[in-house]
Amino acid sequence: MTALPPPTLDDLRRDPLPLRGRTALVTGASRRGGIGHAVARRLAAYGAGVYLHHHVPHDAAQPWGADPDGPAAVADSVREACGDPAARVVHGPGDLAEPDAPAALVAEAAEALGGRLDILVANHALSGADGPLDAIDAAMLDAHWAVDTRSVVLLVQAYARQRAALPAGPQGGGRIVMMTSGQDIGGGMPEEIAYSLAKGALASATRTLATSLADLGVTVNTVNPGPVDTGYLTGEAYDEIAALFPAGRWGMPDDPARLIAWLATDEARWITGQVIDSEGGIRR
Incomplete structure (x- = not known):
């Protein structure tokens, strides 16, 4: 990365639109109850143009279902959060x-x-x-590897190639945030072997990817959002998890979204290669 001068007073004053003029791709942003939607709203509120990726058939096959009003409603919600009227919000499958x-x-x-x-x-x-x-098989392992790990590395590769193709000169402002699931904390995730292995690979690759993209002025970090209420658990099990938090409540989608949006700003330009837990002090 190019050496930066000491901060000026303008640097120290908070910009209400710190991502004005920048653009973002958020994957898995297909439901208004999900983390992707919350992240996109934060980025848009900071002034970024946002592309929302969705794969509705995946959500439709889950117990919680797809967003009842579809991806257009998700995009409308993100658009409402824009602090910059010129910011663009687009969605696609x-x-x-x-x-x-x-x-x-x-x-x-x-x-x-x-x-x-x-x-x-x-x-x-x-x-x-x-x-x-005892229950997993090759098909389960391959499915999680393909979606949870391989696709992320290929997204990073494609992103790096488009950044490298930009006109010469200091680019800066490049940010990648991946997501993991705390599989290395406490007792791990013994009931979700395929998922935990695939997500653990991203955590392990974070520093390597950060080093690989440093010359492009891009930071790479991974966030573990902890248990977040995205509508997948109810009843006694929900209450048991809530009781593990000092605050007595689950994390909400906007909790990790605040961290992720901050990592996208210039305030976080010196943070890279990190796996950061956003877990509200949960007792494991």
Whole structure:
């Protein structure tokens, strides 16, 4: 990265639109109750143009279902959060289990947002199709690897290539945030072997990817959002998890979204290669 001068008074004064003029791709932003939607709203509120990726068939197959009003309603909600009337909000589908889909998505998002992509938030994941050690099989392992790990690395690769192709000169402002699930904390995730292995690979790759993209002025970090209420658990089990938090409540989608949006700003330009827990002090 290019050496930066000491901060001026203007640097120290908070900009209400710190991402004005920048663009972002947020994957897995298909439900208004999800983390992707909350992240996109934060980025848009900070002035960024945002491309929302969705794969509705995945959500429709889950117990919580797809957003009843579809991806357009998600985009409308993000648009409402814009602090900059000129910010662009676009949405489009993509099955990231397909090998060519990540590169195609990055290209489509960059084109839709004016020809460049500054921020990549890889929020998507495969739910279900998993189990404990005795229940998993090759198909489960392959499915989670394809969506939860391979597609993210290919998204990062495509993002890096489009950044490298930008006109010469200091670019700065490049941000990648990946998502993991705290599989290395406490007792791990013995009931979700395939998912925890795939997400753990991203955590392990964070520093390597950060080093790989440093010359492009891009930071790479991974966030563990902890248990977040996205509508997947109810009843006594929900209450038991809530009781583990000192605050007595689950994390809400906007809790990790605040951290992720901050990592996208210049205030976080010196943070890279980190796996950061956003867990509200949960007792494991």
